[in-house]
Amino acid sequence: MKFAIQINEGPFTHQAADTAYQFTKAALENGHEIFRVFFYHDGVNNGTMYGVPPVDDRNVQAIWSELAEKHDLDLVVCVAAAQRRGIMDEDEAKRHGKGAANIAPKFRISGLGQLIEAGIQADRLLVFGD
Amino acid sequence: MSVTKKFVYINRKAPYGTVYALESLEVVLIGAAFEQEVQLVFVDDGVYQLTKGQSTQGIGMKNFSKTYAALGDYDVNQIYVDEQSLKDRGLTMDDLQELTYEDEDDDWAEKSSMQLVNREQLAALIGDADVLLNF
Amino acid sequence: MSTLHTVNKSPFERNSLDTCLSLAGSGSSVLLIEDGVAGALKNTAASQSISDAMSKGVKFAVLGEDLSARGLPAERVIDGISVVDYSGFVQLAADHDNVQSWL
Numbered sequence: 001m002k003f004a005i006q007i008n009e010g011p012f013t014h015q016a017a018d019t020a021y022q023f024t025k026a027a028l029e030n031g032h033e034i035f036r037v038f039f040y041h042d043g044v045n046n047g048t049m050y051g052v053p054p055v056d057d058r059n060v061q062a063i064w065s066e067l068a069e070k071h072d073l074d075l076v077v078c079v080a081a082a083q084r085r086g087i088m089d090e091d092e093a094k095r096h097g098k099g100a101a102n103i104a105p106k107f108r109i110s111g112l113g114q115l116i117e118a119g120i121q122a123d124r125l126l127v128f129g130d
Numbered sequence: 131m132s133v134t135k136k137f138v139y140i141n142r143k144a145p146y147g148t149v150y151a152l153e154s155l156e157v158v159l160i161g162a163a164f165e166q167e168v169q170l171v172f173v174d175d176g177v178y179q180l181t182k183g184q185s186t187q188g189i190g191m192k193n194f195s196k197t198y199a200a201l202g203d204y205d206v207n208q209i210y211v212d213e214q215s216l217k218d219r220g221l222t223m224d225d226l227q228e229l230t231y232e233d234e235d236d237d238w239a240e241k242s243s244m245q246l247v248n249r250e251q252l253a254a255l256i257g258d259a260d261v262l263l264n265f
Numbered sequence: 266m267s268t269l270h271t272v273n274k275s276p277f278e279r280n281s282l283d284t285c286l287s288l289a290g291s292g293s294s295v296l297l298i299e300d301g302v303a304g305a306l307k308n309t310a311a312s313q314s315i316s317d318a319m320s321k322g323v324k325f326a327v328l329g330e331d332l333s334a335r336g337l338p339a340e341r342v343i344d345g346i347s348v349v350d351y352s353g354f355v356q357l358a359a360d361h362d363n364v365q366s367w368l
Contacts, residue, residue: 040265
């Protein structure tokens with residue numbers, strides 16, 4: 001099966017990003033493919049590189065970057081939602097005159113079309129949210 | 131794209147108290163470019179998204195309710211409103227905007243995009259969806 | 266087509282389980298996850314609606330990891346609700362034709 005994952009909420013405040021992570025990990029372990037993980041609404045905040053949560057708990061942003069690195073996952077942060085909430089890559093930061101990029105490794109910023117395309121290309125789309 | 135899928139957007143939340151109504155509408159508009167089959171469902175508090183006469187100056191937020199009226203121009207004309215949800219909230223279809231589209235197969239006649247549905251009909255709709263988007 | 270419905274909120278917090286059950290047809294499955302696992306326990310105010318749905322042919326499952334996290338033992342889950350793990354969640358998603366996430 002090819003899965004598309006949509007994550008609607010940010011790290012820590014909701015379990016969404018954690019449940020999605022555990023689902024994604026299990027899917028990969030069971031030989032399935034993850035077509036794309038799309039971060040929407042506050043979900044874009046999973047893509048910040050500046051999170052320094054307490055070390056005795058998981059670092060939600062980091063575990064996603066690591067999983068993406070290990071399995072070559074496509075983690076996409078929605079550009080419109082990111083602009084509203086202040087997640088930027090180098091291009092966005094330059095374009096909007098902001099000091100620096102803050103997007104975490106292995107995440108990329110792109111448009112809502114990536115979500116629609118994921119729905120079209122994947123066999124199943126799951127939404128994790130509030 | 132050679133694949134055509136049925137995308138069903140489930141809207142269950144009121145506008146303005148949270149961002150979901152606005153940002154789900156943005157997905158619908160972008161999605162329109164992909165020539166898929168699109169159905170919008172308004173159930174539970176989602177029915178509040180379609181009320182007439184929204185005025186947001188007092189809360190200092192952008193009034194995006196006009197966007198629903200434009201959906202017909204984006205070929206989004208299958209809009210389902212859950213009857214039970216309206217009833218539970220003391221609302222009727224008269225409290226909602228009348229969303230229409232121009233039917234190109236019928237000399238551009240203006241037709242209603244909206245249908246009142248019961249739970250049985252909604253269940254069938256959900257069962258037939260290829261992609262279910264929730265916000 | 267058969268649908269996998271997921272419900273992630275407690276029935277005592279939100280009406281998502283209620284709306285889900287009013288729309289889940291025979292042959293579909295409902296998986297309770299996150300705070301939604303509260304609905305899986307015996308003798309709650311939600312138990313009757315779950316039994317009613319079961320007798321209409323809706324299958325139920327609950328995510329074991331979320332039960333454990335909340336200190337809710339599997340033995341106290343309604344008879345007939347299977348306890349699954351994340352792999353089971355994946356399998357349910359693969360076995361059904363689509364997934365409806367009730368948030």
